[in-house]
Amino acid sequence: MSTTDTQPRRSIGAARNPDSHAAILAAAEEIFCESGYAGFSIEAVARRARAGKPTIYRWWPSKAHLLLDVYTRLKSSRMPDPDTGTLEGDIRSFLTELVRFWSGNTGGVYKSLIAEAQADHKAAEALQAYSIERTQHTAGMFERAKARGEMRADADSLAASDLMSAYAWKLLLTDRLADQADIIDKVTSILVRGLVK
Amino acid sequence: MSTTDTQPRRSIGAARNPDSHAAILAAAEEIFCESGYAGFSIEAVARRARAGKPTIYRWWPSKAHLLLDVYTRLKSSRMPDPDTGTLEGDIRSFLTELVRFWSGNTGGVYKSLIAEAQADHKAAEALQAYSIERTQHTAGMFERAKARGEMRADADSLAASDLMSAYAWKLLLTDRLADQADIIDKVTSILVRGLVK
Amino acid sequence: MSTTDTQPRRSIGAARNPDSHAAILAAAEEIFCESGYAGFSIEAVARRARAGKPTIYRWWPSKAHLLLDVYTRLKSSRMPDPDTGTLEGDIRSFLTELVRFWSGNTGGVYKSLIAEAQADHKAAEALQAYSIERTQHTAGMFERAKARGEMRADADSLAASDLMSAYAWKLLLTDRLADQADIIDKVTSILVRGLVK
Amino acid sequence: MSTTDTQPRRSIGAARNPDSHAAILAAAEEIFCESGYAGFSIEAVARRARAGKPTIYRWWPSKAHLLLDVYTRLKSSRMPDPDTGTLEGDIRSFLTELVRFWSGNTGGVYKSLIAEAQADHKAAEALQAYSIERTQHTAGMFERAKARGEMRADADSLAASDLMSAYAWKLLLTDRLADQADIIDKVTSILVRGLVK
DNA sequence: CTCTAACCGAGACGGTACGTCCTGTCTTCCA
DNA sequence: TGGAAGACAGGACGTACCGTCTCGGTTAGAG
Structure with missing residues (x-):
């Protein structure tokens, strides 16, 4: 239509x-x-x-639900879920691709979703559910690194996934998605050293 | 009055x-x-x-400016700026205290500020200025660790400060401030290992 | 059902x-x-x-038609059609009984019908048809008075019927159905004197 | 404007x-x-x-109040308040002029006001207040007839005024304002005979 | 004895209007 | 001139109905 x-x-x-x-x-x-x-x-x-x-x-019971639907619809171009074979490659790739993915309108929708969630309780629930699901999915990346013996067994995959995506959130929310190759490198470096054996 | x-x-x-x-x-x-x-x-x-x-x-030219004023007014109880003598202590203390600091109404104000910034361009500028200032200030914590010889010289203090506070932001924005001692430990562990020599 | x-x-x-x-x-x-x-x-x-x-x-092509059906259904308790033997008795009885008849919910339905007719053309037609039929029927009361030789032959029965019911309409539409015995007497008196030989 | x-x-x-x-x-x-x-x-x-x-x-707290204002505004062309010197002339003139007055848009407004009053309690109060005031004012016409010795002293002026205007209401509400000279004559005749000595 | 036509309940649809709340601007009047 | 007050145009909110439409199912009666 x-x-x-x-x-x-x-x-x-x-x-x-x-x-x-x-x-x-x-x-x-x-x-x-x-x-x-x-x-x-x-x-x-x-x-x-x-x-x-x-x-x-x-x-759509609230504006947030509609936004969430718009967001998931935009994800036809798939979310980053890299598998480069090395932890460093995966993290850098994840952050780089997510930043690129969000650089269009998608990022604006997600930002608005986060904003909406701060005012509307229903929106908060919807976002939290979505966020948890994503974090768990991305944790698989770290589980694979553990399976390869690249990552410490005592490092928490969920915490790592959460921390990594938190950084992406902050870039998004403070309008710093553009030209972040260098800072992504630095953060990737910290994360990798924090996780490897 | x-x-x-x-x-x-x-x-x-x-x-x-x-x-x-x-x-x-x-x-x-x-x-x-x-x-x-x-x-x-x-x-x-x-x-x-x-x-x-x-x-x-x-x-106050916009709602955001008023919010920002309310926020800085609430900061009479000072922001965390720990100096425990060890990097691990500093990071854990920073996150713990920030979470506690935000647990009252302060966190709500800051969340709203972030939300407001997504819709209002003026608010975005104000928040970004404030955020950069905070990140730079907190970077001092990592500079001290470098001075102590505890932290790698090639690790970027600003990036570390940004990453750490990003995690706090995400906890705030997804309503997970309460009972986060364990997960803060896990994240602290990742960060510390990622930064020490 | x-x-x-x-x-x-x-x-x-x-x-x-x-x-x-x-x-x-x-x-x-x-x-x-x-x-x-x-x-x-x-x-x-x-x-x-x-x-x-x-x-x-x-x-029911319109709300008014439904209302009209509800009204006619409520008329199982019959409409006033007095035959007391005198013109004065008939008029007083007609007004008194109609006021009593309308005092329940019936009056509310009829009022609404009149109201509806002001907005809806179809309703207006239905009400007019009903109203004319009623006026003609009630005119029989005055025809009987003429036959008794009580009423002037040159007084118009339809006009008399119309005038009498108009007064009842106004009582209904201005919420003055209750306690109207005295004013009904006064109006009856005017009408009787206006009609007798 | x-x-x-x-x-x-x-x-x-x-x-x-x-x-x-x-x-x-x-x-x-x-x-x-x-x-x-x-x-x-x-x-x-x-x-x-x-x-x-x-x-x-x-x-204007309700649609009815606005309607009432529109109505009173339309009354710049003044309401009928005849003083022809005879009761018959006054009554005929009142009805004729009121019918003419209502024949334009004014009648439509007043009809709608009456209709609105059936649904809305506030409108009902406003209309009733207005209606009472008008009835009392028009009663002066009959008082003058009494003063002239033309009308019976025991006929109630308010009731007469009420009855006369009731007929006008019914003509209005049943869309019979046009070409009513003959029926107005008949009704006038009834009223006059009912009121004179 | 099958097929069809009209009925039924349900409820989604595009719309209109409701009455409330808030935005950001403006003016008046007071100190 | 600053500030309290509050009116203003405007627009979004979420809700209630409007009258129309289609759906899937039912049954009476026509062929």
């Missing part, structure tokens, strides 16, 4: 209309890319998507 | 009224403690402080 | 389901008695009657 | 802006004349008047 379509969609009956669902997500993404978080309102999304506000509220 | 005062303050003439300034900050802090970021609006602060909205806008 | 029934009614095939019809009218009446015109919506009636909205729209 | 002005009005400070007040009333009247009660929403008035909704709600 193109958002440039000026003909209103009709209901398809008592079942959820996938066209509406798609149009709303597309409109949300477009508005975000054009106007950022400041211009991102349910009202504006509804207008752009030619959808009724209640239709949005029916399926 | 008590906020329970029912007599309106009058202008004291062609000079800034320090009573108004204090009343506004006090009201802002109170509202934040009672209702959090969600209830924190210029309107509400003005109402509580018995001040006119233009008076607030005159002295 | 009780509205407390928790089992949904199914279609009975290619014919109108009288159970649904009855349930909708019952629900409409209940809602009106409980919440008045303000709470009276097609949505609410459908919910209460466990009916689909299209079922209601199929049989 | 012309409503065709496309430049937004600015606030004139801490005092009520008479331009806004006038623009809102003008817009309300225009919308009513164009679209009738059905299209008359606070939203539409605000849009047309280039006013914020809160500005309207600040000064």
Whole structure:
């Protein structure tokens, strides 16, 4: 469903209309890319998507849920999950790719999600659940390093994953995603030395 | 100036009224403690402080600036700046104290500041300036370790400071400030090993 | 069909389901008695009657038609049509009984019908048709008085009927149905003197 | 302040802006004349008047109050208050003039007011107060007839005024304002005979 | 005895309007 | 001139209904 379509969609009956669902997500993404978080309102999304506000509220209980959906939709270009064979390569690759991944609109959406979570309790829960899932997944990178015998067995993979992503968060939240090759190197160096045998 | 005062303050003439300034900050802090970021609006602060909205806008160009003022005001209980004599002690102490420092309302204010910065460009600048200043200050902790010969000379103090505080930010932003002694230990361990000779 | 029934009614095939019809009218009446015109919506009636909205729209093209049905249903306790033998007795009896008849929920329904007719053209037609029929019927009261030789032959029965019921309408629409015995006497007196030989 | 002005009005400070007040009333009247009660929403008035909704709600607590203001504003062409020297002339003139007065948009506004009063309690109070005041004022017409010795002393002036205006209400509410000269004559005749000595 | 047409409940849909809250600007009046 | 006060245009919020539509299922009656 193109958002440039000026003909209103009709209901398809008592079942959820996938066209509406798609149009709303597309409109949300477009508005975000054009106007950022400041211009991102349910009202504006509804207008752009030619959808009724209640239709949005029916399926996304809060702005944060809609943002989260937009974010996961943007992840079609996959999240970094490197496996270079060395811990140092994995960490550097993870940070570099995540920074690149966030450098487009994706980062803005994620930032807004974090911001939204500070005001809205529901958003906080959704973000926390997502964040935990990601941290656990990324911990696999460190588990592989342990299996290779490269990483200390007594170093906590979850803590390492958490720490590494924390640094990415801070770069994102303080608008320092651009030109960070050198500082990523330095942080990678600290992390690697902190984790290897 | 008590906020329970029912007599309106009058202008004291062609000079800034320090009573108004204090009343506004006090009201802002109170509202934040009672209702959090969600209830924190210029309107509400003005109402509580018995001040006119233009008076607030005159002295604080944005909500973020007011938040920042509230935050620095809360820092009368000083920020952590440990000097235990060992790198491990310093790092553990820094994280522990920062977590404790943020556990009250202070953390909420700082979170909101970070959130606000994602939507408001002015807030972003203010936060970034503050954050850089803090990171540089905390880097001194690592410089002392280098001076003691405990830390590698080729490890970047700013990067270390940035990484450490990034972890604290993430704990704050994902509501995990409570009961983090064990995970702080694990992260401290990684950092220390990553930095020592 | 009780509205407390928790089992949904199914279609009975290619014919109108009288159970649904009855349930909708019952629900409409209940809602009106409980919440008045303000709470009276097609949505609410459908919910209460466990009916689909299209079922209601199929049989009652507008809210006014439903209201009119509810009203005529409430008229099982018959409308006043006195025949006391004297014009004065008839008029006083008509007004008194109509006021009493309207004093329950019936009056509220009729008021709402009049109100609805001001916004909705279809409602206006339905009300006008009903009103004309009633006025003509009541005119019979005056025709009987003429036949008795009590009323002037040149006084218009329809006009008299219209004027008398107009007064009842105004009492209804200005919430003055209660305790109107004295003012009804005064009006009756004017009307009688205006009509007798 | 012309409503065709496309430049937004600015606030004139801490005092009520008479331009806004006038623009809102003008817009309300225009919308009513164009679209009738059905299209008359606070939203539409605000849009047309280039006013914020809160500005309207600040000064008119309900739609009915706004309607009442529009109505009284339309009364610049004065309400009928005949003094022809005879009771019959006064009554006929009152009804005829009121019907003519209501034949434009004014009648529509008053109808809507009556309708609104059936749903909204506040509207009901406002209408009742207005209606009582009008009835009392019109009763003066009958008092003059009594003073002339034309009308029975024991006929109640208020009841007469109430009855007469009730008939006008019914004509209004049943859309029978046009071409009512003959029926007005008949009703006038009944009323006159009912009131004279 | 099958097929079809109309009915039923349910509920999603695009919309409109509601009444409230807040934003940032502006003006008036007081000290 | 600074400050309290508060009106202003504007816009987003989340909710309630509107009237329309489709769905899946049911049954009566037409062929």
